Amino acid sequence: MATSKLIFFLIQVMFLPFVFDFANAQGLKVGFYAKSCPKAEYIVQKVIAQTLAVAPSLSGPLLRMHFHDCFVRGCEGSVLLNSSTNQAEKDAIPNLSLRGFGVIDRVKSALEKECPGVVSCSDILAIVARDVVVADMGGHWDVETGRRDGNVSNMIDALLNLIPPSANISTLKAGFSQRGLSAKDLVVLSGSHTIGMSHCSSFNNRIYNFTGKGDTDPTLDANYIAKLKMKCKPNDQKTLVEMDPGSFKTFDDSYFTLVAKRRGLFQSDAALLDDSETKAYVKSHATPMGQASFFTDFGVSMVKMGRIGVLTGNAGEIRKVCYKIN
Incomplete structure (x- = not known):
């Protein structure tokens, strides 16, 4: 337990042991594969549609995978x-709950049959993230492509750079700012919690031992705490809970309604009410009338996130398979 707390402390205070090069993002463009692999995005969409038809719960994890990639290196x-x-990024504690790697492999195999050595794995992650949102009734955006794949993956990088669900607003804003993302991007991208599920271990302390005295998080709605306790027992590491109860399979703006009612599942969700700018956005979208603008904003913020530290031109490589370097 002490080791776990130390790891989370390190994650919160030690961001970015390297500097992201945002200038490389100018090598990205919509339609990068228009000539080299014109069916690329259609192939990705087809595999994702087939996957979600039998495993709809993979939408959230596949979207999350793109986030976890971009925020590390x-x-x-x-x-x-x-x-x-077992020392790669995917082996780090925050990434052990990631699912869907096999889906990315199937997408890559389909693309390799059509256009060998052309479409990067990093671009696949970006396109898949868009396609699962659309499949879950969210908005569409044009994905910039042209990324190339890196050949380094260290567990320690993930430990030091992934922002934990226990982060406060200062940690959140600093982490996003260091990646070229604004406070608005922070709250917009937090809206991705509208789909998917989370292990009880990610928020258990909020309902059982918030300050180490067997108490609950005072910022969390009491009725919601009672419901969470029915699903999650103390020290529960395995049970999954909907991040957006009643709407976790649909990409909509109901997440903001929950946060406004102090029913955000994570401390990082509740923290959005601790800053005037992020709170204003939450409040303005805690109504069905704000959904259209949220969809638009989400697409804009995803494009911005997709530019973080990219490799373009002759940098990196185009992996033949996504789980190993060439």
């Missing part, structure tokens, strides 16, 4: 790499 596919010694 940039959007260059390092989260997909395997390690013979």
Whole structure:
């Protein structure tokens, strides 16, 4: 338990041991594969549609995978790499709950049959993220492509750079700012919690031992705490809970309604009410009338996030398979 707390402390206070190069993002463009692999996005969409038809619960994890890739070393596919010694990014504690790697492999195999050595794994993650949102009735946006794949994946990088669900508003804003993302991007992208589920372990302390005295988080709605306790027992590591109860399979703006009612599942959700700018956005979208603008804003913020630390031109490589370097 002490080791776990130390890890989360390190994650919160030690961001970015390297500097992201945002200038490389100018090598991205919509339609990068128009000539080299014109059916690329259609192929991705087809595989994702087939996947979600039998495993709809993978939408959230696949969207989350793109986030976890971009926030560590940039959007260059390092989260997909395997390690013979279990020391890759995917082996870090915050990434152990990621699912859907096999889906990315199926997408890559389909693309390799159509256009060998053309479409990068990092671009696949970006396109898949868009396609699962659309499949869950969210908005559409044009994905910039042209990324190349990195060849380094270290567990320690993930530990030091992934922002934990226990983060406060200062940690959240600093982490996003260091990646070229604004406070608005923070709250907009937090809206991705409208789909998917989370393990009880990600918020258990909020309902059982918030300050180490067997108490609950005072910022969390009491009725919601009671419902969570019915699903999650103390120290529960396995049970999954809907992040957006009643709407976790649909990409909509109901997440903001929950946060406004102090029913955001994570401390990082509740923290959005601790800043005037992020709170204003939450309040303005805590109504069905704000859904259209949320969809538009989400697409804009996803494009911005997709530019973090990319490799373009002759940098990196185009992996033949996504889980190992060429």
